[in-house]
Amino acid sequence: MSELKWLSAADGPDCLPDPAEALIEPNGLLAAGGSLEPEWLLESYRRGIFPWFETGQPILWWSPDPRTVLEPDEFNVSRSLRKRLRSGQYRVTADRDFGGVISACSEPRSYTDSTWITPTMLTAYTRLHELGWAHSFEAWTDDTLVGGLYGVAIGKVFFGESMFARQSDASKVAFWHAIRFLSASGFELIDCQLPSAHLTRLGATSMPRSEFLSRLSGLTESAGMPGRYREAFEAGLEPEPRLKSSA
Numbered sequence: 207m208s209e210l211k212w213l214s215a216a217d218g219p220d221c222l223p224d225p226a227e228a229l230i231e232p233n234g235l236l237a238a239g240g241s242l243e244p245e246w247l248l249e250s251y252r253r254g255i256f257p258w259f260e261t262g263q264p265i266l267w268w269s270p271d272p273r274t275v276l277e278p279d280e281f282n283v284s285r286s287l288r289k290r291l292r293s294g295q296y297r298v299t300a301d302r303d304f305g306g307v308i309s310a311c312s313e314p315r316s317y318t319d320s321t322w323i324t325p326t327m328l329t330a331y332t333r334l335h336e337l338g339w340a341h342s343f344e345a346w347t348d349d350t351l352v353g354g355l356y357g358v359a360i361g362k363v364f365f366g367e368s369m370f371a372r373q374s375d376a377s378k379v380a381f382w383h384a385i386r387f388l389s390a391s392g393f394e395l396i397d398c399q400l401p402s403a404h405l406t407r408l409g410a411t412s413m414p415r416s417e418f419l420s421r422l423s424g425l426t427e428s429a430g431m432p433g434r435y436r437e438a439f440e441a442g443l444e445p446e447p448r449l450k451s452s453a
Contacts, residue, residue: 234270338432
């Protein structure tokens with residue numbers, strides 16, 4: 207692929223290119239333009255593609271090689287996190303405050319003033335949540351939201367988008383409970399998109415894009431019915447989390 211492909215919203219999501227056509231540099235950049243309507247987002251995830259752009263840029267679509275993923279059984283519980291989980295410091299919920307989670311995730315981080323969760327992206331994923339495809343997991347201290355994450359669930363894959371923490375380990379605790387719930391619900395793969403030291407410490411690994419796409423084709427075949435996780439999550443929580451030993 208020598209030139210970036212430009213997409214028209216009028217053409218519908220079927221015009222999304224084959225991920226194999228993505229640029230090598232920057233890694234995974236596939237196309238620009240199109241739409242963030244629900245049908246575009248759902249189709250892009252099924253194809254192993256996701257939107258990622260900043261304010262002032264067009265919609266940019268990516269499919270990096272390799273892909274960062276987390277197998278649910280490989281989540282690494284460090285000694286410090288295990289201690290935090292056992293302390294019961296944070297109360298964790300699901301789909302109770304999607305707006306609060308995505309808004310917190312959109313706030314600039316200490317290392318940058320920019321954010322890729324633009325107002326357009328925030329609106330698009332809020333709509334996806336209202337339709338039952340996007341979900342949030344929240345960590346609370348009393349009634350104060352102190353951490354969480356959100357993503358999109360299709361079939362047996364949870365496509366993680368972003369997380370935040372305002373207190374130590376709050377996002378990790380929410381993530382651990384989320385993975386435990388997703389695994390018990392039949393999910394087999396967590397898509398983390400891009401690598402980071404934080405995700406690596408939690409157990410994420412790199413998977414060749416071709417293998418990732420092959421996994422997706424089987425795991426997203428039966429998308430199931432969208433809906434909210436709130437009641438099922440809270441009904442399944444255990445008073446004492448079971449933790450495997452980890453260094």
